[in-house]
Amino acid sequence: MKFxxxxxxxxxxxxxxxxxxxxxxxxxxxxxxxxxxxxxxxIFELEVNAENEDAAKTKLNKIIFDVLxxxxxxxxxxxxxxxxx
Amino acid sequence: MNLASISYPQTGLKAAIAVFLGTNCEKETRMALEMxxxxxxxxxxxxxxxxxxxxxxxxxxxxxxxxIKAGRLxxxxxxxxxxxxxxxxxxxxxxxxxxxxxxxxxxxxxxxVLIENTKTKFISxxxxxxxxxxxxxxxxxxxxxxxxxxxxxxxxxxxNDMVILRYKNNPNGSINNIAGLYDSKxxxxxxxxxxxxxxxxxxxLADGKKIFEFLKTELLNFKKSCPxxxxxxxxxx
Numbered sequence: 001m002k003f004x005x006x007x008x009x010x011x012x013x014x015x016x017x018x019x020x021x022x023x024x025x026x027x028x029x030x031x032x033x034x035x036x037x038x039x040x041x042x043i044f045e046l047e048v049n050a051e052n053e054d055a056a057k058t059k060l061n062k063i064i065f066d067v068l069x070x071x072x073x074x075x076x077x078x079x080x081x082x083x084x085x
Numbered sequence: 086m087n088l089a090s091i092s093y094p095q096t097g098l099k100a101a102i103a104v105f106l107g108t109n110c111e112k113e114t115r116m117a118l119e120m121x122x123x124x125x126x127x128x129x130x131x132x133x134x135x136x137x138x139x140x141x142x143x144x145x146x147x148x149x150x151x152x153i154k155a156g157r158l159x160x161x162x163x164x165x166x167x168x169x170x171x172x173x174x175x176x177x178x179x180x181x182x183x184x185x186x187x188x189x190x191x192x193x194x195x196x197x198v199l200i201e202n203t204k205t206k207f208i209s210x211x212x213x214x215x216x217x218x219x220x221x222x223x224x225x226x227x228x229x230x231x232x233x234x235x236x237x238x239x240x241x242x243x244x245n246d247m248v249i250l251r252y253k254n255n256p257n258g259s260i261n262n263i264a265g266l267y268d269s270k271x272x273x274x275x276x277x278x279x280x281x282x283x284x285x286x287x288x289x290l291a292d293g294k295k296i297f298e299f300l301k302t303e304l305l306n307f308k309k310s311c312p313x314x315x316x317x318x319x320x321x322x
Contacts (some may be wrong), residue, residue, distance in 0.1 A: 011200070015233065016258070018205040043152070067161065068153060070191060072198045073233060 003048050003056040006080040009069045010041030044068055047084065057081070091285075096122035098304055100140040103164050105130040110145035110182065110281060117281040118142070121297035125239075130162040139177040139304055141168060144187030145226075145279055153206070155199065156187035157227040165192055172273055175311065178304055179273040183227055186265070186275030195266050195275045196242060197234030202227070203258030211290060212278055213253035214264055217299070220253065221292035223278040230277040232259035232266075245269050250276050272307070 011017050020038040027033045046063070050056035060078070069076050100123040102111050115125045123140065130148075135141055141257055149158035154241030159165065165188070172179060181189040189195040204209060209226040234242065239260055242248060257277075265276030280293030 016203060018203050021092065022205050022297065030266050067157065070157070070198055072235070073200055 001050060001052065001056070002084040003050060003053070003060075004080070004082055004084050005031075005046060005048070005056075005060055005078055007044045007046070007060075007064060007068060008041050008077045008079055009044070009074050010039055011073055012017050013039075016072050024058075086312045087304065091120060093119050094122040094300060095124075097307065098139045098301065099137055099140060100122045100125045101128045101132075101138040102126070102142045102144055102280040103128055103130055103132070103168075104144075105146065105148035105159050105162065107148045107150055108144055108146035108184070110184075110279065113284075114118050114142055114144040114182065114281040117284045117293060117297050120284055120294070121301045123207075123301070128164065130159070133163050133167045134170045135164075135167050135176065139308065140300070141171060141177065141179050143179070143181040143188050144281070145183035145185065148184055148188065151184070151229075154191075155184060156189075156191040159184075159188045168192070169194065172268070173274065175270075177272070178300065178307065180300060181273075181275040182279055182281065183225075183230075183277055186277055187229060189273060189275040194273050195268055196238050196247075197232055197260075197263075197266070199227075199229050199277070200233050201229050202231050202256070208256050210256070211265075212256060214278060215251045215253060216249070216295065221295055222283070222290055223280050223293050223296075224282045224290070225256065225278045227257070227277055231257045231261070232263040232277075234260060242266065247271075248280065249274055271303075 014047050017039050019040045024036045024038045029038045048056050048059050050059050100118050102114055104111050104127050111127060118125045152158055187199045190198050207228040211222050212225040213220055213222055247267045248263055249267050251262040252264045253261045264278055267274055280296035283293030284288035
């Protein structure tokens with residue numbers, strides 16, 4: 001079976017997000033939102049082959065922890081997970 | 086400048102420079118190591134036999150384009166798997182410079198992680214640092230060079246004397262001004278500054294030599310104190 005998933009990775013809340021702060025400063029400067037809280041992350045859309053849903057989730061978990069993120073500074077969220085065929 | 090006037094002492098120490106797709110500092114690293122007396126070989130990131138080397142260097146650059154995050158994809162290379170074994174079995178020393186430091190942190194051979202500089206800029210400048218309680222100046226050139234670790238890890242780092250280099254003016258926001266680290270055994274070294282770019286006084290800076298000379302001395306002492314390493318040396322000879 002083939003599954004598709006969307007994974008969001010972002011810095012943990014206690015880590016300073018310099019990119020987010022840069023965006024926030026621009027939002028203040030152009031008058032759209034003053035001192036907005038902005039956090040920037042990455043989105044991964046990927047497909048995995050697995051025998052069933054559990055196996056797909058296990059594989060996905062390994063991909064996330066071994067490749068996509070570093071749990072020392074980042075967190076993840078699987079925002080979509082569905083069977084393609 | 087007359088490069089022929091540079092002397093290359095012979096120490097018998099063998100160093101490997103691991104070249105990844107996107108590495109770009111291997112040539113100057115080779116020259117700096119040779120000036121310190123190392124016999125140097127390039128190895129590709131698919132190499133798995135590190136047996137004959139006293140030192141493995143992960144040089145600067147942008148391995149695998151730094152895609153996802155600096156060092157993230159390089160940590161999955163075959164050479165890194167062998168490097169874990171190399172470190173575990175005390176086969177020799179490891180030096181990671183800039184991208185090499187990022188790779189060592191991603192692989193957990195060194196604690197903590199390098200995140201984006203607090204000012205988000207790519208910083209390229211000569212940088213004042215403290216090395217063995219003395220001030221030296223070595224160039225830095227990075228965007229993800231802000232060292233971060235949780236409180237407990239920082240306590241361990243300080244308690245075990247694992248900081249090899251500190252920034253004087255902390256240009257990137259690193260915790261405790263950390264610019265370079267040892268592992269707990271002092272066999273694995275990672276640093277954001279580029280000592281290999283400061284080994285010729287004719288080019289303005291030569292403080293990087295102090296790092297390579299220090300490394301050479303430490304390695305020679307390590308080999309003297311390590312009987313298995315001496316045995317393997319005899320076999321090779």
